[in-house]
Amino acid sequence: xxxxxxxxxxxxxxxxxxxxxxxxxxxxxxxxxxxxxxxxxxxxxxxxxxxxxxxxxxxxxxxxxxxxxxxxxxxxxxxxxxxxxxxxxxxxxxxxxxxxxxxxxxxxxxxxxxxxxxxxxxxxxxxxxxxxxxxxxxxxxxxxxxxxxxxxxxxxxxxxxxxxxxxxxxxxxxxxxxxxxxxxxxxxxxxxxxxxxxxxxxxxxxxxxxxxxxxxxxxxxxxxxxxxxxxxxxxxxxxxxxxxxxxxxxxxxxxxxxxxxxxxxxxxxxxxxxxxxxxxxxxxxxxxxxxxxxxxxxxxxxxxxxxxxxxxxxxxxxx
Amino acid sequence: xxxxxxxxxxxxxxxxxxxxxxxxxxxxxxxxxxxxxxxxxxxxxxxxxxxxxxxxxxxxxxxxxxxxxxxxxxxxxxxxxxxxxxxxxxxxxxxxxxxxxxxxxxxxxxxxxxxxxxxxxxxxxxxxxxxxxxxxxxxxxxxxxxxxxxxxxxxxxxxxxxxxxxxxxxxxxxxxxxxxxxxxxxxxxxxxxxxxxxxxxxxxxxxxxxxxxxxxxxxxxxxxxxxxxxxxxxxxxxxxxxxxxxxxxxxxxxxxxxxxxxxxxxxxxxxxxxxxxxxxxxxxxxxxxxxxxxxxxxxxxxxxxxxxxxxxxxxxxxx
Numbered sequence: 001x002x003x004x005x006x007x008x009x010x011x012x013x014x015x016x017x018x019x020x021x022x023x024x025x026x027x028x029x030x031x032x033x034x035x036x037x038x039x040x041x042x043x044x045x046x047x048x049x050x051x052x053x054x055x056x057x058x059x060x061x062x063x064x065x066x067x068x069x070x071x072x073x074x075x076x077x078x079x080x081x082x083x084x085x086x087x088x089x090x091x092x093x094x095x096x097x098x099x100x101x102x103x104x105x106x107x108x109x110x111x112x113x114x115x116x117x118x119x120x121x122x123x124x125x126x127x128x129x130x131x132x133x134x135x136x137x138x139x140x141x142x143x144x145x146x147x148x149x150x151x152x153x154x155x156x157x158x159x160x161x162x163x164x165x166x167x168x169x170x171x172x173x174x175x176x177x178x179x180x181x182x183x184x185x186x187x188x189x190x191x192x193x194x195x196x197x198x199x200x201x202x203x204x205x206x207x208x209x210x211x212x213x214x215x216x217x218x219x220x221x222x223x224x225x226x227x228x229x230x231x232x233x234x235x236x237x238x239x240x241x242x243x244x245x246x247x248x249x250x251x252x253x254x255x256x257x258x259x260x261x262x263x264x265x266x267x268x269x270x271x272x273x274x275x276x277x278x279x280x281x282x283x284x285x286x287x288x289x290x291x292x293x294x295x296x297x298x299x300x301x302x303x304x305x306x307x308x309x310x311x312x313x314x315x316x317x318x319x
Numbered sequence: 320x321x322x323x324x325x326x327x328x329x330x331x332x333x334x335x336x337x338x339x340x341x342x343x344x345x346x347x348x349x350x351x352x353x354x355x356x357x358x359x360x361x362x363x364x365x366x367x368x369x370x371x372x373x374x375x376x377x378x379x380x381x382x383x384x385x386x387x388x389x390x391x392x393x394x395x396x397x398x399x400x401x402x403x404x405x406x407x408x409x410x411x412x413x414x415x416x417x418x419x420x421x422x423x424x425x426x427x428x429x430x431x432x433x434x435x436x437x438x439x440x441x442x443x444x445x446x447x448x449x450x451x452x453x454x455x456x457x458x459x460x461x462x463x464x465x466x467x468x469x470x471x472x473x474x475x476x477x478x479x480x481x482x483x484x485x486x487x488x489x490x491x492x493x494x495x496x497x498x499x500x501x502x503x504x505x506x507x508x509x510x511x512x513x514x515x516x517x518x519x520x521x522x523x524x525x526x527x528x529x530x531x532x533x534x535x536x537x538x539x540x541x542x543x544x545x546x547x548x549x550x551x552x553x554x555x556x557x558x559x560x561x562x563x564x565x566x567x568x569x570x571x572x573x574x575x576x577x578x579x580x581x582x583x584x585x586x587x588x589x590x591x592x593x594x595x596x597x598x599x600x601x602x603x604x605x606x607x608x609x610x611x612x613x614x615x616x617x618x619x620x621x622x623x624x625x626x627x628x629x630x631x632x633x634x635x636x637x638x
Contacts, residue, residue: 033400081352
């Protein structure tokens with residue numbers, strides 16, 4: 001290998017040039033100044049960018065393949081929230097040093113996740129920096145004017161979640177204590193499941209939708225504010241991990257982030273159609289109702305018919 | 320402002336929600352899980368992702384508006400290299416702390432650059448981290464199958480550059496010594512000019528193309544390897560900043576990065592058509608010829624008919 005080929009270019013070539021799914025709409029992938037894609041007629045391109053910083057979004061000592069799994073899955077979840085089908089992603093990877101075994105493991109995890117999610121690697125940028133920082137720009141296709149959004153909840157809508165809430169928040173202490181744990185105790189944290197298939201099925205059925213990444217309560221607030229309504233949630237209807245009974249544990253589950261389940265609203269006339277999906281999505285649950293906006297209360301939470309004060313349970317804040 | 324509205328969301332709202340160009344193909348911009356765009360019929364979407372790390376790609380003490388100007392301009396240059404017209408970008412911003420005056424200045428610089436380049440802000444992610452790290456994912460439209468690429472240089476082609484090479488490399492010491500200098504001494508460094516208009520005009524005229532970001536010599540090597548040819552460059556034909564005469568200064572200009580001029584190849588029959596553009600692009604210069612591949616020599620440089628040994632002049636390496 002010549003001096004010119006060493007460094008950044010060789011790294012990219014070695015670890016990221018092959019082994020990812022291909023996509024029929026990709027005209028040009030990794031290796032030029034830009035990638036090139038086409039878009040099917042009557043489709044829109046849904047896009048999102050997501051950064052994960054070592055020590056903030058994942059334990060710095062976590063195995064690189066698990067870091068990659070988590071980063072790509074979290075990013076793709078935004079596509080599920082819009083009802084879009086994954087197409088491709090660009091990766092910006094900042095590393096303190098180019099460690100071959102770390103990069104090998106990272107690319108293996110990334111390829112495994114990309115394969116499962118059927119998303120192509122279109123391009124990237126590798127830079128040196130003070131910590132491992134992973135930015136992933138994902139994109140997917142959605143039929144024109146059919147994308148799910150946050151601002152379309154209507155008063156009277158049912159509120160639904162696609163599955164169990166809080167499993168990742170409960171797995172977090174275990175992942176922090178033992179980042180290399182690959183048991184079921186950390187699976188919900190490292191391997192969140194973007195609900196892309198469900199999102200696509202719900203496109204013509206529901207009103208507002210998002211994926212829960214900042215905690216159920218905070219994300220419910222996002223729908224509420226975007227739609228100018230209040231989300232009234234029945235705490236006892238929320239599907240929780242087995243064994244959760246105390247008030248503190250319940251609050252931890254519904255305030256913790258990283259669920260990557262869908263939170264959505266739909267008119268009551270769709271109740272039966274949505275319920276029929278529960279054979280495929282066993283955690284799918286109706287957890288409340290959209291009501292007229294209550295000043296200063298985008299979200300109201302009820303437990304045993306008593307309202308719970310929410311000020312301290314607003315999810316993760318970066319600053 | 321309620322507790323829930325503080326932090327990340329308020330920051331984004333305050334500094335990035337308005338003041339950017341809009342684009343007719345944007346269906347949904349900042350504020351939901353994804354942005355949504357459409358693509359005109361018979362066009363492809365060109366995309367690139369670019370990271371700039373404080374202390375690596377720019378002086379940490381540089382004014383935030385200049386950091387933003389430079390970051391967006393460098394990113395958009397990849398679109399110029401493909402002959403694509405800018406459409407939109409997603410911004411991932413990692414910051415050690417949320418400093419209002421820094422963010423205000425950064426967003427002002429970003430808006431000014433976006434306005435000049437006519438590119439819309441489509442979405443973003445703001446995270447805390449150990450340093451200022453800016454990742455920008457840019458995209459633009461290019462007519463189907465007309466994009467300029469690196470692998471299409473042909474033996475016998477002329478080699479061209481779109482303008483003066485080395486101005487940014489010469490400005491770098493001044494920017495490092497006095498990051499807040501806003502004089503002409505740092506302009507080439509902070510305000511590189513993506514050659515989007517020229518790239519579009521050259522789409523049907525030239526063969527291979529890229530934008531010079533790693534230094535003329537290194538980037539010439541990229542075309543050479545992608546096209547399986549050798550680029551033979553006449554050092555005396557390269558347009559250099561005024562006053563550059565010594566061999567060391569010349570090597571600094573053609574090895575330094577950050578020019579963001581286009582380097583391209585074209586058949587000799589296009590010589591006159593390309594030369595006519597020099598009224599608009601005064602630095603446009605023919606600097607050599609594409610020749611059959613010479614083993615171990617993707618690029619050959621000649622000065623006064625003598626070949627220059629290139630081993631030590633290969634541009635910036637991250638690792």
